[in-house]
Amino acid sequence: MINIAFPKGRLGKKVYALFEKAGFSWPGMTDDNRKLVFTHGDMRAFWVKPFDVPVYVERGTADIGVAGKDILLERSPDVYELLDLKAGACSMAVAAPQGFRDNSSDTLRVATEFPNIARKYFASQGRDIDIITLRGSLELAPILGLSDVIVDIVETGTTLRENNLCVIDRFQSLSARLIANKSSYKFKEDVISMIIRRLAVD
Amino acid sequence: MINIAFPKGRLGKKVYALFEKAGFSWPGMTDDNRKLVFTHGDMRAFWVKPFDVPVYVERGTADIGVAGKDILLERSPDVYELLDLKAGACSMAVAAPQGFRDNSSDTLRVATEFPNIARKYFASQGRDIDIITLRGSLELAPILGLSDVIVDIVETGTTLRENNLCVIDRFQSLSARLIANKSSYKFKEDVISMIIRRLAVD
Amino acid sequence: MINIAFPKGRLGKKVYALFEKAGFSWPGMTDDNRKLVFTHGDMRAFWVKPFDVPVYVERGTADIGVAGKDILLERSPDVYELLDLKAGACSMAVAAPQGFRDNSSDTLRVATEFPNIARKYFASQGRDIDIITLRGSLELAPILGLSDVIVDIVETGTTLRENNLCVIDRFQSLSARLIANKSSYKFKEDVISMIIRRLAVD
Amino acid sequence: MINIAFPKGRLGKKVYALFEKAGFSWPGMTDDNRKLVFTHGDMRAFWVKPFDVPVYVERGTADIGVAGKDILLERSPDVYELLDLKAGACSMAVAAPQGFRDNSSDTLRVATEFPNIARKYFASQGRDIDIITLRGSLELAPILGLSDVIVDIVETGTTLRENNLCVIDRFQSLSARLIANKSSYKFKEDVISMIIRRLAVD
Amino acid sequence: MDYHFSPEEFFAFSLRDIYSRQGYSLFRMSRFEEYDFYAGAKDFLTSKHVLTFSNPDGRLMALRPDVTLSIIRNIKDIHQLHKFYYDEKVYRVPHGADAFREIPQTGIECIGPLGLDDIKEVIALALETLCVIAGGRRYVLDAAHAGLVASLVNGDKGGEILKCLCAKNVHGLRTLNADERLIRLAEIPNNLEALSEFDEDTEELMKFFSEEFGQNFRVDFSTVNNLNYYNGLVFRGFVEGLPEAVLSGGQYDGLLEARGLAGCHGVGFAVNLSLVRRLEHD
Amino acid sequence: MDYHFSPEEFFAFSLRDIYSRQGYSLFRMSRFEEYDFYAGAKDFLTSKHVLTFSNPDGRLMALRPDVTLSIIRNIKDIHQLHKFYYDEKVYRVPHGADAFREIPQTGIECIGPLGLDDIKEVIALALETLCVIAGGRRYVLDAAHAGLVASLVNGDKGGEILKCLCAKNVHGLRTLNADERLIRLAEIPNNLEALSEFDEDTEELMKFFSEEFGQNFRVDFSTVNNLNYYNGLVFRGFVEGLPEAVLSGGQYDGLLEARGLAGCHGVGFAVNLSLVRRLEHD
């Protein structure tokens, strides 16, 4: 039996499609029901919040799982990152209101959903910051003056533009990755490799 | 000008309806668009993630806002809790698989979205625990053996039953609350009181 | 075999006389030679520096010993204090130059050979001090301006007067005490009691 | 006016003789009286305990003073060491009972009057030790089993031999040194240099 | 002369001038206190985190979470009136942050046989302080009477009830079956008739300030957040544009008793100068 | 099998066997306690230094100066008899040293509605423990009654009087005008008639052990060193060749009350195994 953790939401749908395309599917998995665990043959799949996938995999509750690179960078779990699924390509960036100038005398107030990534980035810049951790709608923070800048995921950048924000620095490209528990990999390598081979075909 | 933070999602919709009923509304606010801030007269409203409302209000970016009691207990922000909007009534509870027995010799593994609430609850029970913080789909944790029990919001309990989990202890009742920044309240009391009066009518 | 530690110096001579008077003596012990240990029958005696007596007794190297109360207070060893030998009676006192006034705004500079005793005394007065630990000739410290006051042993006080110092507070009376290692006392009680009885006779 | 601190005791007498030979003397200084401070011309001299000389000089109470190298190494005061007076030549050594073998499995118990010197020495040997700080009569410690070895000043070594102890390592040669307060030296250099010149003549 | 004073320094010195003119003398922390010195009064400290370090002499020390406790420790004669002001850095973890910050704090303490005029003076100084910091902006001093609240808070739910009071959480008070009078106090903002429930002195005081300062002085019972240490007046100062109270204080006879000065009275307040910098941004 | 057991381990396991046979179950410290958990009972701890460190979650923790307090914290039902033994490392600064040491400590605690037989059992185990450690050497268990002493120690000089009692400092007691009966207790070693002053139960107990164990069991009032926590029997065990007590314990209802278990009884002892190594040297 092998356990697979899928991330709920848009990215999850895209990724699940890839699995179907590769010949792995679980009846009812895409239906809008309250069911949580789906078993097909000796494969068990389940949806969890994107941020929780690494937890399930690192602790071996899931043998493999799919997580965005952003989440892997934020949580840095001790797992194998076996495959770049390419899905949901985007990037991590610093954004600020049009015409923002950083006078480094004061501490910079940074709103983000990824405190560790933000801290690491600004440390590399030797910039003192105050982190304001939010769960979403980051664009609001600078507009309403809650923060000076934001560190967030950027795809096209349309949302930013619509809110008179502009990207200052795209410093990391992101996409969905297939991760595996290190111990599981040892004892279920055949299955895991097979899944990868099939997913990798394109 | 007064700033109001609404929580995105189901609870938010319910709450916004209450505001409309009370005569406060912002054109386009319920439309499915990318707009973030809605101004009507000298009132400005915006949607933020439920967990972020206390941040906006405590820092004065929003003068008032609506947050679930669960989030207020988890974050314990230094704000005024002016009104119980009754909306989204439910409770915080400990749940575990059917027939679970706690042999207190080992550390209890608790999965939850509310680590502070869970820690406080089990400390009051003098029980050593390991917290596993998740973002959602808590029911999965005990099913897959990631945790022994969960601390989560429970409404009817149907979801739990469907997953062979049962409530062990409902220890806190919850609902949406109207909160205000303490300083804003001093200087915008008239408006804030007016809003409360109108919302309170029923 | 029982081991007895005597304090070198003036006090030691007085104390040894008491032992002789009580019928305990060790040939050659008072001669001016390099010999260190003196055995007579099943009793072994030796001279050590006054400050070292508690170390020898607490660690059981000496079963009993004689130490000044000043040293016992400074070192607070975990031993039995079985007898006040009365010898070397004097007292611990704070002394300062004639006409000294303590303006408590600044930290008080205290010179002493007994830092722990001094610290304890001034703590009880709620007075902030800087301790300057010296080995002797304390009177010099205030005269030359090294310290504001001193905490030292005072007998007649003549030395102080000769140096224009006066006693501010005699806070502890002192004399030589017979101390015993707690464990030794259990297993050599008969001998130790006998010694005490004989010394106590007067 | 220049202040000079002399060390009481045997070494002090030798050193004072050198000063007299060099033409510096203070009437009554060698008499056995209670006088503490002796002024002659614009020079003031006083006797203090050998261990206290560095304190007086470092704090500027004495402009210059004479201290044994052993004490300078133990206290490492921030002063100038201007002259080796050669007087009281001896050395710092580790000594132990005849035939002592160090089985490094257990912690070594070291008795000494110079804990810092001892700690530094054995650290350089990478040897774990327990320090037992004593004020004198070190030879007794190993004889009576209070310690395994001692770190002490050794001249001829006769005392050691008489007590069946032998030197294991002579690691530092010692003698009396003329030290000066760094600040005093700046503003009283002429006098101090003159004293040195005269003392140095031989 | 060009001292490059920071906003914090500028305000600190202006306030030092005001307080010293009023006859207050400067108190300086000469040393650090041991951690246990503060551990005994944890709930008097506003931040639960105390910066601890170890001295080379092996004692566990704390880096100044508060100045008031040290001033109290230095009071010997309780029959004499002591008027101190201070200007120190305190070390705290701001609410919501996860790191210690150095916070410039100024304040005054008036300890001894307090008369009504002394309390009046302290409140007047609190209002003057707010006026200086506000510099044209609106400001308000909320005040309430801890003793009155104490008399109405009862039973083992006292803690929760007080929390609700601080949060103006009336529905919470109802759920906890709090005393009706307490609920009334919480409900009605700037509740002037509540004054009637006060003891005479306080009533007079409050009336005096309400008339004297009008809108700038308000009765607000959400100000009371500690009943162990505060017994008489408690107050909190807000400036428009600053999201949190910039000044807070009150009468703390209870604290004095807990620190071995039973029968002694004390009143004072502290100003958090780390906030003033934000005013520039507006 | 060759486990290379150290002397400490060897004795620890022998004692674990003895205690478990007697129906005691093993208590393990699962976690570290917060520093404030111990700060509340500083004078119950034998060393004034507590090893403190900070958790990544910001809490100030302490590294196990003692096990008894943690066992007490886990007692929920005081109407049931709890019999625990432990085998842990504790962290202390030995008297006269200036660095923390890891000290292997073994001990037992018997908590709940104690009967005379329970106390008897504990003392019997204490003597058996000493016998095992002494291995042929002489050993003795000193015992006294804290309650009796408490009834005789009075006034603000209580602390100093107790210190003198522990030091068998009779002249000190005289100077402090201590109660004559107390002085008599201090003066006469192995004072058997003193038993008459005891309550019946204790008298019976002491008599029982005096007869049972003769020279190995002695009445000695210098054993009483704490009246806040200990109320009934207190005892201390010595082995010839070891310069300090290797075992110490007593009945600590006072401590239980201070920790919120009023009406609960508790007796136990701790064995300092770091000393046994020295016995080899002899």
Next chain:
Amino acid sequence: MDYHFSPEEFFAFSLRDIYSRQGYSLFRMSRFEEYDFYAGAKDFLTSKHVLTFSNPDGRLMALRPDVTLSIIRNIKDIHQLHKFYYDEKVYRVPHGADAFREIPQTGIECIGPLGLDDIKEVIALALETLCVIAGGRRYVLDAAHAGLVASLVNGDKGGEILKCLCAKNVHGLRTLNADERLIRLAEIPNNLEALSEFDEDTEELMKFFSEEFGQNFRVDFSTVNNLNYYNGLVFRGFVEGLPEAVLSGGQYDGLLEARGLAGCHGVGFAVNLSLVRRLEHD
């Protein structure tokens, strides 16, 4: 005899027996080390958090994050072969946790002029250790050669490249333009032809174990996670049912050099016994 051994103790003693039979002697930590002693080798320690405390003598100490460094410190003669094993508690913050835990760790170190047979012996002991812990479950020892990796990791992106290797992140390696041979090593699990790239000794070794232990011994280059300290073989042991490696070790001549023992060789491994408890649950 009934010692109430915990699973951790039970396994620890079984392993002590195995190692001592193999001629390893027990190493005990007699003291605590200063924090700076570890600060110098932070990236050798698996957890970035070190439990620090202050000694009464004022020194900043650390509570044992690791035993190997202390063993190394005690090596004087590098021309003699030293074979130690240990059984200590180490103090770490488990990945994902926010509090220090006491972790029972057992391990062996073989230091000096190493021969092929010594390394063979150590790996054999590692496999025996895994077998004992697995108790019937499947287990595997992954091994690789750090020196080989070092020769292929180049440039300022070395750190990131190594990270990718440990994560079997081939796409990452490509993006970083890592050496093709390195990518091949990462790509192919249990890559036996990779052996050909090894120096003869290692190749022989690997071949030997591959034949000797078959499926239980595998070549896996994700095992290499540190090039500063490890130079020769590195290995990691997994047991089915335990989510993380229970054993890890390798040859650390680089560490020895960094600690002042240039020219000295060392190989060893550590076993994390805190995991074994989980096996009961299965």
Next chain:
Amino acid sequence: MDYHFSPEEFFAFSLRDIYSRQGYSLFRMSRFEEYDFYAGAKDFLTSKHVLTFSNPDGRLMALRPDVTLSIIRNIKDIHQLHKFYYDEKVYRVPHGADAFREIPQTGIECIGPLGLDDIKEVIALALETLCVIAGGRRYVLDAAHAGLVASLVNGDKGGEILKCLCAKNVHGLRTLNADERLIRLAEIPNNLEALSEFDEDTEELMKFFSEEFGQNFRVDFSTVNNLNYYNGLVFRGFVEGLPEAVLSGGQYDGLLEARGLAGCHGVGFAVNLSLVRRLEHD
């Protein structure tokens, strides 16, 4: 206005005025640094004790033993000249004490492509600083050239030799077989011909100041106490009546290189204002 300035504050502000007029801008420590930030440069710090504490986020922090290192950390562009002055509290254990003290420290740093005039300016400011503090008393600035000493100190005894040089311990230098020229430098106070051994720039500088300031400026090689960080001029300022140096500084290109700013030059000094209080007593 009545600010009740303490002597420390009074001098600090006078100096701030002087430095800012000279074009130096105020540097403020906005945050605390991690302990490891200082651990890397322990021998640059004058006190071996660093006040450490733990942040709620779990990092081991240090409370400001020094300001210079933080200023350096903020230098990005090494091709531009940076002129900072500071006025902060630093935390140290004074020599001979056993507790941390809060020490008001003022100082300047001039970092970047230094010209002779910049160094001249810094020394002139050092002398002006001393003049202000001395207030009529005599004062002197000792100066020497670290580079020159470095060229003469050789072999593994370098450390001891330097110690002797600092202590003007000529007999010690002889015993250690130090270079004859070094001994000459140590021997002869205010050794002007030594200048001839300097590089031209320095010689010019020294000559310039010797003429300019006469007795107040002296060549003294006991000033050199660190060769890892200081390379050019080093100096130390004394005021009559103060037992230790009140000002110390020098050129620290070596430190800059160690902190990743190779090729960058820096010179500055720090003033220990905790001493000025003593001057009142005279």
